Amino acid sequence: MTDGIDSAMAQPSDEPFDLAVAGAGIFGLSVAHAAIKAGLRVAVLEKDRVGAGSSGGLLGALMPHMPARWNPKKEYQFQALLSLEDHIRQLEAETGLDCGYRRCGRILPLTTTDKLDHHLERAQESKLRWRPQETGFSYIVEPAGSRADWLAPAAAPHGIVYETLAARVSPRAYLAALGAFVRARGTLIEGVAVSGFDEATGSVEVSGETPPIRARSLVVSGGFSAFDLIERFTGERIGRGEKGQALLLEGADLEDKPAIYCDGLYVVPHGNGTVAVGSTSDRDFSDNSPSPARSAELLRRATAFCPKLTGRQVLTDWAGIRPRCNKRDPLVGKLPGLDATYAAAGGFKISFGIAHLVADCLVAEITGRAATHPLPATFRPEHHFGAGRLDADR
Structure with a gap:
């Protein structure tokens, strides 16, 4: 574990990261992986260690929705499961690590x-x-x-x-491969929690005595605790944890x-x-x-x-405590009222099957290109916030 930033990970004093990611679970590491492959300089900040939360479980079930009452969410997950094997095989080739995937x-x-x-x-x-x-x-x-x-x-x-x-995958082996990729090509700092982000200065506020990290954009991930940070940014509570x-x-x-x-x-x-x-x-x-x-x-x-x-x-x-948005579907995209603060959170039971496609969509939004498979409307922030919000007790 790295407490703070050591000399090997130190950020150049005058050059911010293109993207900081709060959380090293399956969504956070997948976003970092996609962003690095898109040519961005990326730092992942994890308050504990890779896979310490709900992503570090045991099951690894990659199960499709039933082929009935078809909708954009089911089509998106179908496309994700179709493409996941190639994605994982490439990651295994890049890292030399086995992810335990099998159809x-x-x-x-x-x-x-x-x-x-x-x-x-x-x-x-x-x-x-x-x-x-x-x-x-x-x-x-x-x-x-x-x-x-x-x-x-x-x-x-x-x-x-x-x-x-x-299909199935080993959750911990998959996370280990993504973590190895990020460590080799970006920056992964464990033991550091993100507590805020000043978009005007690009300062990512972090816990403890670690100095702020500068980044042009921030993605909030990190399991059910991401809902605390999202509420701090937006004033709205849009999810909870389920054990x-x-x-x-x-x-x-x-x-x-x-x-x-x-x-x-x-x-x-x-x-x-x-x-x-x-x-x-x-x-x-x-x-x-x-x-x-x-x-x-x-x-x-x-x-x-x-x-x-x-x-x-x-x-x-x-x-583990799994993140569940009040409206069940994940939250992916720019947070309301902000210009450079995004979220990828709340995947609940389907995170491992769709994380690589969610990452592609979010990095496409950040970089201004078209996504391979556009997000379903129910994943977008407008479905979760404001008039679209569903409170947890309803």
């Missing part, structure tokens, strides 16, 4: 005839929305008893959905199994011989520590529908 697919159990009928309709719509002949990704309803070596048949009495767009919890089990011989979503939980095998199980979502919480009772509940529920997990060693548990 694993996903099983969804069908527990009622209504759900069976509903997903048969979704399977038909997937042919239009997912374009399987072009993309190769399918959404198929299979009969009861399918894939019974992995999902308990009793959990899916009316069959299953098996879709092949879903999630997950487990990591020994998973030898399960590496090639698809992810399962059942009973509100994900089971996600990883390539390093582990299986992640999670995650819960608690709006009311007193701390960010794992609850032993919650861990026991996760294990009990997961083994009920996935018997191959029975008796496997629990390697670790995790809990």
Whole structure:
């Protein structure tokens, strides 16, 4: 960890950074990665360490929205999941680090005839929305008893959905690769929290005895605590934290199994011989520590529908406070009333799947170019602030 700026990271006295990023989670590091590749001089300022917040979890589920009631948000996420593998493979080539990515697919159990009928309709719509002949990704309803070596048949009495767009990544390995890229080509300072930004002087105010850092623009990221800084800049509170919890089990011989979503939980095998199980979502919480009772509940529920997990060693548990905008969708763009202060926050459950595309859009806005895939209107600041704001208690 770097406390403050050492000689290797020192900023030239007369030259500001093009961009400072507050927060070294998946959104912050992805923005920094995209900005550096766009030719900007970038500094990432992290109050703790890379992945110390909700981004440093265990699950790594990269799951698509259902191919029904299609809208710009679902199309955006679809495009993000289509392009993520190439993005990660390039990052791995740039850093020499493995991100643990694999297109694993996903099983969804069908527990009622209504759900069976509903997903048969979704399977038909997937042919239009997912374009399987072009993309190769399918959404198929299979009969009861399918894939019974992995999902308990009793959990899916009316069959299953098996879709092949879903993927997984190791959250911590992905963050480590992004962090390595930023350290090698930009500036990454851990142990320094951003507390303000004076756009007139370009002074980024930071905690402790570290001198201010100068930058032409600031991006506020950094998990649920980003909402505090955003409120300081705008006077509006547009999000909150929700606690999630997950487990990591020994998973030898399960590496090639698809992810399962059942009973509100994900089971996600990883390539390093582990299986992640999670995650819960608690709006009311007193701390960010794992609850032993919650861990026991996760294990009990997961083994009920996935018997191959029975008796496997629990390697670790995790809990974190995830950022959730009051209107659910992420906040991406210039903050209202400001000229050089932006945000990329509130990704909640879909951050890892869309972060690279969010970063492309935000850096495009900052540099004045067209984004590869424009942001959905519901991600934009005008959806979250002013007349569009939704208070947390509504």
